Amino acid sequence: MALAKINPTETTAWKKLNDHYAEQKKQSIKELFQNDSNRAAKFSIEWEDFFVDYSKNNWTQETINLLLQLAEEVELKNAISSYFSGEKINETENRAVLHTALRSFSNESFIVDGTNITEDIQHTKNKMKVFVNEVLSGARKGYTNQSFTTVVNIGIGGSDLGPAMIVEALQFYKSSLQTHFISNVDGDHVQEILKKINPETTLFVVASKTFTTQETLTNAETVRKWFLQHANQEDVAKHFVAVSTNLEKVTEFGIAPDNIFPMWDWVGGRFSLWSAVGLSIALAVGFDNFDKLLLGATKMDSHFKETSFDKNIPVLLALLSIWHNNFFGAETEALIPYTQYLQKLAPYLQQGIMESNGKSIARNGQPVNYQTGTIVWGEPGTNSQHAFFQLIHQGTKLIPTDFIGFIHPLYGEQDHHNKLMSNFFAQTEALLMGKTKEQVIAEFKAQGKTEEQVKELIPFKVFEGNKPTNTLLIDKLTPETLGALVALYEHKIFVQGVIWNIYSYDQWGVELGKQLANSVLKDIESEEISAHDSSTKQLIKRFKTK
Numbered sequence: 049m050a051l052a053k054i055n056p057t058e059t060t061a062w063k064k065l066n067d068h069y070a071e072q073k074k075q076s077i078k079e080l081f082q083n084d085s086n087r088a089a090k091f092s093i094e095w096e097d098f099f100v101d102y103s104k105n106n107w108t109q110e111t112i113n114l115l116l117q118l119a120e121e122v123e124l125k126n127a128i129s130s131y132f133s134g135e136k137i138n139e140t141e142n143r144a145v146l147h148t149a150l151r152s153f154s155n156e157s158f159i160v161d162g163t164n165i166t167e168d169i170q171h172t173k174n175k176m177k178v179f180v181n182e183v184l185s186g187a188r189k190g191y192t193n194q195s196f197t198t199v200v201n202i203g204i205g206g207s208d209l210g211p212a213m214i215v216e217a218l219q220f221y222k223s224s225l226q227t228h229f230i231s232n233v234d235g236d237h238v239q240e241i242l243k244k245i246n247p248e249t250t251l252f253v254v255a256s257k258t259f260t261t262q263e264t265l266t267n268a269e270t271v272r273k274w275f276l277q278h279a280n281q282e283d284v285a286k287h288f289v290a291v292s293t294n295l296e297k298v299t300e301f302g303i304a305p306d307n308i309f310p311m312w313d314w315v316g317g318r319f320s321l322w323s324a325v326g327l328s329i330a331l332a333v334g335f336d337n338f339d340k341l342l343l344g345a346t347k348m349d350s351h352f353k354e355t356s357f358d359k360n361i362p363v364l365l366a367l368l369s370i371w372h373n374n375f376f377g378a379e380t381e382a383l384i385p386y387t388q389y390l391q392k393l394a395p396y397l398q399q400g401i402m403e404s405n406g407k408s409i410a411r412n413g414q415p416v417n418y419q420t421g422t423i424v425w426g427e428p429g430t431n432s433q434h435a436f437f438q439l440i441h442q443g444t445k446l447i448p449t450d451f452i453g454f455i456h457p458l459y460g461e462q463d464h465h466n467k468l469m470s471n472f473f474a475q476t477e478a479l480l481m482g483k484t485k486e487q488v489i490a491e492f493k494a495q496g497k498t499e500e501q502v503k504e505l506i507p508f509k510v511f512e513g514n515k516p517t518n519t520l521l522i523d524k525l526t527p528e529t530l531g532a533l534v535a536l537y538e539h540k541i542f543v544q545g546v547i548w549n550i551y552s553y554d555q556w557g558v559e560l561g562k563q564l565a566n567s568v569l570k571d572i573e574s575e576e577i578s579a580h581d582s583s584t585k586q587l588i589k590r591f592k593t594k
């Protein structure tokens with residue numbers, strides 16, 4: 049069944065939510081806590097190694113009920129079945145969206161266009177496993193008969209961000225291989241990486257779903273040329289492997305058919321780390337850990353599919369985000385992991401969230417008359433506290449923030465961890481409670497400030513508080529919990545796309561950029577400059593002549 053085409057603002061729930069918002073905004077989150085001593089327990093969910101506390105937000109059970117009614121009116125339940133059963137919910141590209149099948153450990157078969165993809169998935173996973181084990185055990189060798197020490201992933205967007213984020217996050221579980229990522233078509237960066245590696249012991253994974261992406265092909269070509277300065281043509285087969293749907297183009301590039309790891313149209317680039325695009329991950333942390341990552345994700349899939357919406361983590365977080373975005377008018381959301389390992393989580397989710405839901409055309413082809421896709425950004429705490437937290441605390445913008453932290457550190461550095469996590473808890477409390485005028489005065493008095501000084505400084509020192517946060521407190525950063533965390537955000541994206549009545553799985557906006565860059569490249573490389581606006585023409589001219 050195709051996704052319903054329902055304008056969310058025309059539902060009964062939306063209208064009620066508008067009225068409810070007018071009342072709800074008069075209350076502060078602090079007051080909600082004062083009125084209900086049980087609020088924290090009521091508004092939190094324990095699931096596996098996750099504890100998700102969403103109580104520090106300006107919503108009540110009534111809000112949640114109305115949002116659940118909204119989910120019902122836009123037929124979220126049917127949409128979830130369509131998503132998991134492989135219906136072509138990516139309608140503008142006529143494709144299924146089945147990254148969840150990649151991590152399914154059940155015996156269920158998935159059929160896409162008459163093909164049993166379960167067998168394809170298993171076959172590719174086995175191929176990855178054999179390959180990874182051969183590389184890690186040293187059985188597979190380079191052209192000078194040495195074992196591999198280094199992997200370089202060459203890809204961009206979904207063929208880079210997922211693997212780069214996970215490899216960084218799971219460093220603690222690292223195999224013996226060093227990993228580098230080349231994504232930007234910035235030749236200087238390519239050279240910086242080449243300086244660090246030895247062609248005799250480096251394996252190159254060229255990852256590109258389409259194998260037509262300019263950046264990846266240019267980078268792969270440059271790296272191959274560099275490699276051939278050291279080795280012979282027949283050595284390429286030992287050092288270059290590819291992950292792609294486009295077997296023809298990969299073969300044209302010169303990669304041996306045996307070295308191709310397939311992927312499929314029904315996996316979106318930004319959801320592809322679970323496919324063979326995860327080959328660099330499996331090489332970096334070992335195949336078993338890659339499998340555990342998939343296991344964590346599939347557990348979250350089951351939670352999402354099977355749990356009633358009022359206790360369903362991705363559904364509730366998506367509804368809350370709609371509440372903030374469409375009623376409170378929040379434009380951005382921050383993601384603050386309290387671990388340096390997750391420093392690439394925000395850039396990774398920026399693609400997932402903003403490429404998916406950055407759409408302004410509804411599923412009926414008409415422009416939407418409401419806000420869609422949130423802007424997401426973030427950096428690990430505590431660093432971010434010393435950078436942009438001032439604006440979250442005292443700026444004019446409302447920025448709902450997800451705090452992600454872990455109970456146990458990986459190396460047992462308890463002293464550090466206590467300090468790290470005391471900041472984690474203190475920030476959400478401060479954002480909620482703020483600091484009242486009375487507290488400020490008492491503080492000043494204790495410091496022996498004069499009445500005059502106190503008066504002048506009060507407005508600057510008062511914190512309004514009332515800033516919404518979620519806390520995701522997870523037992524420990526492991527491949528499994530990380531897989532579940534990523535899947536949680538993937539499903540949040542899905543739910544929001546369903547409610548906003550947009551297609552979340554295409555990315556025509558990015559395609560346009562690719563075409564335009566090609567036309568400018570022609571102008572740069574030829575004598576003539578074709579028609580452009582006068583500013584662009586002036587800039588290209590300066591670039592060519594200076």
Ligand SMILES: O=P(O)(O)OC[C@H]1O[C@H](O)[C@H](O)[C@@H](O)[C@@H]1O
Nearest residue numbers: 205206207256257258261317558
């Ligand atoms: O994997 P590729 O085909 O090279 O595509 C890489 C990236 O290209 C574009 O930026 C798309 O918008 C992304 O979704 C995709 O991940």
